[in-house]
Amino acid sequence: MKHIYHYTCNNLWNKARPFVLGMLLCSGIASAQSTNPVINSIMTEETTNSQLEKLAHELFDGIGPRLVGTPQMKQANDWAVAKYKSWDIQAKNEKWGEWRGWERGISHIDMVSPRAKSLEGTQLAWSPGMDKKTTTAEVIILPDVADSVAFQQWLPNVKGKFVMISMLQPTGRPDYNWQEFALKESFDKMKAERTAQTDAWKKRISKTGFTNKTLPVALENAGAAGILTNNWSAGFGVDKIFAAYTKIVPTVDIALEDYGMLYRLSESGNKPVISIHCESKELGVVPTFNTIAEIKGTEKPNEYVMLSAHFDSWDGGTGATDNGTGTLTMMEAMRLLKKFYPHPKRTILVGHWGSEEEGLNGSRAFVEDHPEIVSNLQALFNQDNGTGRVVNLTGQGFVEAKDYLSRWLAAVPDTIKNRIKTVFPGQPGGGGSDFASFVAVGAPGFSLGSLNWSYGSYTWHTNRDTYDKVVFDDLKNNAILAAIMAYMASEDPQKTVNTKTEGIKWPAQVKATRRGGLDK
Template identity: 75%
Template structure:
């Protein structure tokens, strides 16, 4: 359940208005039963002529992950422009900044002693490339007394691969323990895991460094490479983020293999691994947002914006973060171009770059286009996995219940009845690109989806691939988005930007402030 906060003043002032609107919504629901040929055609086109599987195959299998600054990101930008143009939709790539150009190459990671085994591992994003394979022993970061002892120990890492992650007590996710384990064994495992996690956190802290600076210190001391395991609490799944080393490789090894290497090292078997990871530095490269639009016929300077970030981390192929949001918006605009080619307001799709590094593409768009931002009718953003939309919150906009409620009445029951709404809600300060628009005062909303184990299995992981996409749910989302965009375009009134009174922060005693716009990082990864 989502808690919604109201100030006492809000409750008194607006009770009558809410009651009146509730009555109006009831009558609107009855009205919604009247057939609307545009809505019917949206549903028909989205159901009978869906392009989602084809688009997903081309983007996820053909192009793959879309890390900012990589050739694959630019390839995806150009692919989307060409796809839109093939549908008769104007599209362009709009430069917003520059980034460190980097390209992932082939990785081979093998244990060569005490036995031979190919290991599952992934070099982290922006890990430096290697000219040849390196074979070396492993060493575990020891539990030392303090930073002085750590500095005294540092010479021992020269020429070795250093393991800097704890060894997990189990590779089974908690739901598996709940289903099959005894309560006693589950509680025992959790207690052991908590103790190990706390102890490892203390081990890192006693070096005087952190997870970002420790690899740099080991690199300077002559380590052959950094070995990590960033387990995501599911079978065979790890988070894959960025490397901090500049000369030696940083490699995440999957839990099953990392645990074996750790135990062999701990028991004195002196395992050796062979690592060869290729990557290419491409200098400073431009970064783009891909923009597509159908111009409005009556109010071309007012905008309905469909929003999804285009970039991804690159452990997998970025299928559900945020490939499915990308496909939802592309398919929605394709459908609209076919069945609603002359919208009253301009319908614009923004595929934003570098969301993963801080909403940079959308923040740049907001900063660069005040003339659009001031005339936004609504923004709909989708970015939390492949599931069908089940939640829509008001983001703190006082009258969002009015226009969103009216637009939702046109949505088929099979889709609408699954969506829980909460008004006025609280303004999102981050998390995804809708927040860039909310901070600028524009009514922007997150189309929040069913979980489908997103946080564990596909969010920023090595398992975020085509096979995890639930296309029936994405189809539902594309139809929903197209209908909402149609309704927002047709609405005779401009949406209200009035903000609700935000609650008092219980910790500070001060009233919560509306988020403020944040400047984008326009030149990244170059330090």
């Protein structure tokens, strides 16, 4: 009987645990805040019935990365509209421009000599496809020539070969690993060598007479079979994946470990040979969209509170933390608001912006196209620096921001707001993310700055920005915060006044690029 009793109690506890833990967490938060029923309901729902993991799976695993101009970007736009409508929230895709349409296909990269080895690498965005062809060729290194004349004399050597145009990194270990284990003199020596190598490689590129952008084109025009790069992100196994400049032959980022091996083999005269098959499709000119959702205001429908996050991503990974986490935070906040605050005083909008990665284009276009919203904006809250819980909020240079942001933050539970460092009046953001598009025209756009979680090295624009890097407890924290701040901004009897602090140089408005990646 003892064993049966023990089994039964464990079973009952296992079944009850999620509910009990959720209620304990919720009661812990509730004890630190007011008895406002809307805020209490928001916290209870998010701690016991969050939809974030389900949304993340559908977006990151199902749809994947959202490079502007790809079918996956449009698929994500349509998915978001359908999701909002399932929550009884009005939503639409609003066209703002056109882009070069492109779709990634499969890639196979292998070394075939001096031995067989499958290589880790990623075809860069907008790289030309190879149809069904496979190219097998020797790998050579960009030489250190005396000047551009010497480079032109060497250039015929690239014909039919893959050319490596990135520096050989002296270590594949991130600096924190060296700091933990290396002797100080070893670490200092490595850093000095790396700095010298980096400077020397910049000079090597410069002496060709070309830049990092124009050199690949010169090489392909001379008959190179393809371009090999390594844009290491200073962490174990991570590379940053950006755009190709070639128009005819593929450009492939080879992972640091394999790039280093190929480089050393070539340098030592072993003449490595690799085989590359990369498929992609050019799709012509395609329309680009922002996804906009709305909960209509009842008392002041022509004043606006906005939630904000860019929807597009680079496509080395699946855009999970840049900016899938910001996207899902704002979607979840809207779900919470619709469920517990369905008739706000002011209209609550959310903007999921396109082409942020190419220059804040979607949000800049929205600012240009909707002066009636921008001029009547109560506040905008944007999140776009990873999966971490929000820990920073600044006034973006607005004199009165301290008054109203502090007033709204006072309603947020202590367990969330006590972690947030505020700086007033702060400095206006000149770029970096979509709130800056609004700040540039004097509108109150604010960045919800998140805890780092090694964002810069491991997920920002990298091949490892995937579902498994998401910290859902922090996202729940942020969804609660965004929902409460939007609720408080909507309820505030006062319209925000936004005076620019004297003595601060204000960023200029930049026009959106509405035709991207297309020949003029």
